[in-house]
Amino acid sequence: MSSSTLTPSVNLRPYDSVTRFFHWAMAVGFAWMLFTALVRFFADETPLSDAVWPWHRPVGFTLFLLWWLRAAWAFMHRAQYQALSMAAKWGHRFIYALMLAVPSIALLRQYGSGRAFNYFGIPVMQASDNTIKWMTDLGGLLHGELGWLLFATVLGHVSMVFWHRRDSQTNVLPKMLG
Numbered sequence: 001m002s003s004s005t006l007t008p009s010v011n012l013r014p015y016d017s018v019t020r021f022f023h024w025a026m027a028v029g030f031a032w033m034l035f036t037a038l039v040r041f042f043a044d045e046t047p048l049s050d051a052v053w054p055w056h057r058p059v060g061f062t063l064f065l066l067w068w069l070r071a072a073w074a075f076m077h078r079a080q081y082q083a084l085s086m087a088a089k090w091g092h093r094f095i096y097a098l099m100l101a102v103p104s105i106a107l108l109r110q111y112g113s114g115r116a117f118n119y120f121g122i123p124v125m126q127a128s129d130n131t132i133k134w135m136t137d138l139g140g141l142l143h144g145e146l147g148w149l150l151f152a153t154v155l156g157h158v159s160m161v162f163w164h165r166r167d168s169q170t171n172v173l174p175k176m177l178g
């Protein structure tokens with residue numbers, strides 16, 4: 001048997017621990033964002049939403065900050081990244097784009113609304129009398145919609161991970177589990 005039949009065509013070595021930490025910490029964060037969005041959608045103005053919804057903005061802002069660290073780390077360590085297919089590669093890029101676009105659009109809306117924004121007591125945006133209509137319109141139009149699109153894309157991502165587990169040559173889950 002030649003060595004090429006034994007060697008997987010795709011690199012299945014585990015990612016470094018920082019990449020894995022970012023992936024799973026942010027996965028938990030996005031699961032929380034999905035929960036808060038579902039609660040708002042299905043049970044707005046209930047005690048559950050009163051308890052959960054105030055955590056949408058601070059956790060969302062944390063994910064926005066983590067995105068920059070994760071993207072910088074992924075770029076510096078891009079040599080280890082080898083996707084199974086072009087679809088997987090562009091799918092991952094699309095998730096990165098949405099993970100940035102969704103909170104950015106919300107933050108633009110927040111800024112444009114003229115309302116103050118504090119992050120765990122740290123002032124991020126001061127209140128202002130000026131409102132910037134295009135910013136609030138953009139947020140109203142796209143933040144929720146792109147957020148749902150992100151959740152749907154991630155559902156596809158997770159489905160593909162489990163679909164690929166049926167063949168040891170494409171089983172990428174251990175790469176992210178370490």
Ligand code: HEM
Pocket residue numbers: 033034037038040041056057059060061063064102103106107110139140143144145147148150
């Ligand atoms: C980080 C990722 C985020 C995701 C995935 C996300 C997702 C969502 C989704 C799906 C909705 C729609 C809920 C519904 O239809 O009732 C929503 C609403 C909302 N989000 Fe976020 N969000 C994120 C970050 C943020 C941030 C950082 C802020 C504010 C600084 C924010 C502020 C809001 C507000 C005010 C709403 C209600 C108005 C609307 O539906 O657009 N979100 N979010």
Ligand code: HEM
Pocket residue numbers: 019023026027028030031074082083084088092093095096099154157158161172173174175176
């Ligand atoms: C149960 C949930 C999840 C599982 C089992 C899972 C599993 C995986 C696995 C196995 C990989 C490696 C794929 C490869 O290298 O070919 C991966 C990569 C990736 N996953 Fe997930 N994932 C989950 C949730 C999420 C969530 C919630 C997000 C983002 C919102 C996400 C974003 C990404 C991205 C962007 C990559 C590309 C590698 C990187 O730069 O981190 N995943 N995931």
